Amino acid sequence: MTDLRSISRRAMLAGASALPFAPGLARAEEQQVVIATWGGDYANLLRDNVEVPVLTPQGIKVVQDIGDEDPRVAKALAQRRLPRGTDDVLCLQAVRAHELGDAGLLEPLDATKVPNLAHVLPDLRNTFYAPHIFSQQVLVYNPNTVKNPPKRLTDLLDPKYKGKVGVGDINYMYVMMACALAATGDVNKVEAPATRELAMKLNANGLRLYPSTDSIGAGLKSGEIDVGLMWKARVVMWQNAGIPVAASFQEEGTVLYISGMVVPKNAPNKAGAYRYLNAMLERGSQSRFAERMGYQPTVDNSPLEGKVAEQLSLPAGVSKFFTPDYGITGPLQSSVSEWWKKNIQHG
Amino acid sequence: MVEEEHPARLKSVSKRTAATGFLGPATLVVTVMLAAPLLLLLRFSLNRFDIKELMIETVTAENYLRFFTDPFYLGVLRTTVLVAVTSTVLCLLFGLPLAYRLARSQSRWKSLCMLAIVLPLFVGSTVRMVGWMILFAHGGMLDSAVRWVNGVGLEVMYTPFAVVAGIVSINLPYVVLTIQSAIETIDIRIEEAAQSLGAPPGRQFWLVVWPLALPGTAIAGILCFILAMNAYATPYLLGGPRFQMMAPLLYWEFSTNNNWPFASALALILMSTTLVLTACSNLLIPRRYRA
Numbered sequence: 001m002t003d004l005r006s007i008s009r010r011a012m013l014a015g016a017s018a019l020p021f022a023p024g025l026a027r028a029e030e031q032q033v034v035i036a037t038w039g040g041d042y043a044n045l046l047r048d049n050v051e052v053p054v055l056t057p058q059g060i061k062v063v064q065d066i067g068d069e070d071p072r073v074a075k076a077l078a079q080r081r082l083p084r085g086t087d088d089v090l091c092l093q094a095v096r097a098h099e100l101g102d103a104g105l106l107e108p109l110d111a112t113k114v115p116n117l118a119h120v121l122p123d124l125r126n127t128f129y130a131p132h133i134f135s136q137q138v139l140v141y142n143p144n145t146v147k148n149p150p151k152r153l154t155d156l157l158d159p160k161y162k163g164k165v166g167v168g169d170i171n172y173m174y175v176m177m178a179c180a181l182a183a184t185g186d187v188n189k190v191e192a193p194a195t196r197e198l199a200m201k202l203n204a205n206g207l208r209l210y211p212s213t214d215s216i217g218a219g220l221k222s223g224e225i226d227v228g229l230m231w232k233a234r235v236v237m238w239q240n241a242g243i244p245v246a247a248s249f250q251e252e253g254t255v256l257y258i259s260g261m262v263v264p265k266n267a268p269n270k271a272g273a274y275r276y277l278n279a280m281l282e283r284g285s286q287s288r289f290a291e292r293m294g295y296q297p298t299v300d301n302s303p304l305e306g307k308v309a310e311q312l313s314l315p316a317g318v319s320k321f322f323t324p325d326y327g328i329t330g331p332l333q334s335s336v337s338e339w340w341k342k343n344i345q346h347g
Numbered sequence: 348m349v350e351e352e353h354p355a356r357l358k359s360v361s362k363r364t365a366a367t368g369f370l371g372p373a374t375l376v377v378t379v380m381l382a383a384p385l386l387l388l389l390r391f392s393l394n395r396f397d398i399k400e401l402m403i404e405t406v407t408a409e410n411y412l413r414f415f416t417d418p419f420y421l422g423v424l425r426t427t428v429l430v431a432v433t434s435t436v437l438c439l440l441f442g443l444p445l446a447y448r449l450a451r452s453q454s455r456w457k458s459l460c461m462l463a464i465v466l467p468l469f470v471g472s473t474v475r476m477v478g479w480m481i482l483f484a485h486g487g488m489l490d491s492a493v494r495w496v497n498g499v500g501l502e503v504m505y506t507p508f509a510v511v512a513g514i515v516s517i518n519l520p521y522v523v524l525t526i527q528s529a530i531e532t533i534d535i536r537i538e539e540a541a542q543s544l545g546a547p548p549g550r551q552f553w554l555v556v557w558p559l560a561l562p563g564t565a566i567a568g569i570l571c572f573i574l575a576m577n578a579y580a581t582p583y584l585l586g587g588p589r590f591q592m593m594a595p596l597l598y599w600e601f602s603t604n605n606n607w608p609f610a611s612a613l614a615l616i617l618m619s620t621t622l623v624l625t626a627c628s629n630l631l632i633p634r635r636y637r638a
Contacts (some may be wrong), residue, residue, distance in 0.1 A: 070602035077401040077605060101616050103399040169588035170603075209588040222486035331398060334604050341599070342419050 015202045015336035019121050028114040032061045033272040035261075036075075037091040039066040041293060046280075054279035060272055069096060076264055080105055083234045085266040086272040094129060094258035095173065095333070098326030101128030107263040119299040123323055129260035130277045133295030135233035136254040136321060137174050137249040140216075145226045149248040153182035156202060156227060163206030166225035172340040173272055173333060175199070177324055178229055187322040188329055196343070203347045220245050231257050236294030236311045253320030259297075266270050385615075394610035402607055410612035420596075424620065427593040428500040429584075430507070431575035434514040438571045439564065441515070446526035447556070451535070464520050472517050474586045479513050480504065483585065505587030513581040518574050522567040529563020530556070565632050569625050576621045593617045 013082045033055070037043050042066050051062040065087055072087075073096050079085045080103070092100070100106050106128045111118040114130055124131040139150050150156055156165050167175050176190040176199060183194040208225055210216045219225040235247045261280060263273040279285060286297035291308045304312060392410055393402040414420045449460060467475065482488050483503040493501040503509050533556060541551045579594040586592070593613065601610035 068602070070605070074401075074602065074605050074607075080401075099398070211583065211588055217486070222484065224485035334396075334398060334606065337599075337604055341591075346419060346422075346591060 006144050021197040027036050031059055033088045033269055033276050034063045034065055035089040036065040036072050036087040045289055045292055049285045050279050054282055076100055076105055077093045080268055084268050085264050088267040088269045089276050090262050092262055094260060095326050095330055097129035097260055098330045105264055114277045116278045119301045121300055122296055124298050129262045131258050131260040131298040132280055133289055134256055134258045134298055135231040135295050137178055137229060137257055138232050138249055138254055140230045140235055140245050140247055141227045142220050142244050143246045144244050150227055151252050153178055157205055161227055164226040165218045166208040166210055168216055169209040169211055173336060174255055174334055175229055182252050188325050190329060190332055203344050217243050233294035253322050256321050256323050376621050388611045388614055391607050392606040392615055395607045396608045411610045412618060423591045423596055431572050433511050434569050434575040435572045437515050438518050439568055442519055442522035442526055446523045447530055450527045450530035466525050468520055473580045476513055476580050479585055483509050509585040510582050510590060513585045514575050514578050518571040522571050525567035526564050553601045561632055573621055
């Protein structure tokens with residue numbers, strides 16, 4: 001046993017002065033959650049609907065690490081060998097989440113860790129990510145110039161749409177999935193000859209490639225394009241912004257875009273990360289995202305009401321929705337990207 | 348005699364030591380900061396890409412072979428060089444008369460003109476490109492004006508013209524300022540002497556001013572060429588996804604595909620091409636006029 005009298009006065013003072021910091025440091029580490037996310041509206045909505053109302057009262061301080069998805073994925077891959085990464089939660093599209101999960105970088109999730117996962121819609125459940133929002137990829141058109149809306153993707157091959165069809169270049173994988181669905185009936189056959197042939201035909205009909213999703217809205221507004229492929233959520237956002245746009249669900253079915261959150265295996269604060277995911281799946285947080293961004297809630301206990309419910313309601317007879325098998329499409333990303341670059345961008 | 352030389356030698360040695368002391372840290376920092384990333388890049392470029400592992404450490408030339416055996420990538424390099432050369436030529440054509448006029452100006456408005464040239468540099472290049480986008484876009488100012496005149500619009504956005512115009516607008520101030528400072532150093536009395544000997548203005552410029560301004564003009568051209576070769580925001584925003592240049596392609600490989608080894612190889616190929624072409628451009632200048 002240490003005799004207190006043997007401790008020097010200087011050591012005693014040093015120890016005493018360090019005391020207030022020791023629990024503080026531990027608490028700061030425990031209570032801080034770093035979320036790597038997109039910026040803009042998405043980050044603001046996370047702050048206003050998840051972080052401030054739900055997590056701050058729990059004593060959790062959230063730091064947003066804002067950036068694009070690609071560098072986020074690269075960072076996670078580059079940090080894979082580190083015992084402690086820098087982010088607790090990563091916001092990713094489902095396909096990228098699956099890519100990291102498949103590489104063994106993500107913590108498996110279940111309702112014991114994140115109780116609200118029990119409310120996630122059955123089609124959206126996944127071991128590696130907690131789905132946050134989803135939307136259907138639909139045909140979009142300008143109702144002022146298109147009187148007979150396209151019903152199938154192949155309708156866009158009509159010469160009357162020459163030079164008037166636009167898609168997002170960054171959404172190349174989803175465009176190829178839509179082509180696969182229309183050409184083969186299987187959303188995962190993104191490299192099938194029939195899929196590629198349809199994409200080439202669309203390209204030959206003067207397909208316009210836009211560098212960002214928002215630039216498609218600008219193209220519709222300015223009259224540069226009349227039709228295109230886009231998420232239903234964007235249609236709602238653009239309608240709310242006064243852009244003349246309407247949605248048409250393809251008869252062959254629509255591909256689901258899912259975005260979610262994952263927890264890296266080397267997250268510094270996993271407990272905090274699970275609490276973040278749980279807060280994100282709360283019904284209030286979910287419905288406010290739908291109201292503001294037009295994305296559908298991913299949980300079964302957050303029914304929509306009012307204008308947004310009307311905007312997001314499905315037309316009669318529409319029931320074909322396809323979630324890609326990321327185990328198949330995930331590993332094909334590089335080769336599809338290479339093909340897209342050489343044959344569509346450069347075609 | 349020996350005793351007299353000794354303090355002089357000592358003085359020289361201490362001067363050298365002082366110079367080394369002053370230059371050493373900066374040289375070391377520059378060397379490390381430049382060489383270390385380049386060596387790392389070279390090492391990465393010899394690795395193999397793997398979708399799950401990101402990179403597999405090995406020594407392979409497959410990334411370089413992929414580039415040099417694929418007509419698509421060679422085409423992208425060709426486009427990049429073509430855009431850079433065109434932009435450089437245009438910048439020199441527009442910049443030289445402007446720089447000459449400024450250098451020889453005695454006007455009280457000279458400072459204001461200089462400020463007008465420098466002012467665009469206060470605004471980030473991406474912001475300026477957004478301005479060009481507003482000008483060039485469908486339904487934008489240019490398109491609307493042309494449509495108002497002849498009823499048919501003018502599509503400039505996402506064309507090579509838009510990219511070259513954007514790069515010229517960014518690089519022109521650098522070119523003007525560099526050439527202007529070179530011309531400022533040429534004694535005006537030499538031109539006056541040529542004039543007094545009966546040389547008309549054109550002959551006076553080509554035989555007197557141009558050879559003396561050539562080293563400065565070459566530096567301006569090289570500066571412009573290097574900036575154009577490495578342009579990212581301009582081809583991305585004004586050229587669109589269909590206009591392929593090396594820097595956006597490199598970023599696509601690095602970020603979208605996570606293919607760091609191939610992106611590293613692309614970066615080194617771009618840098619080597621720029622260096623080789625810059626060195627070759629020096630050969631175009633007659634030896635007696637080189638700086």
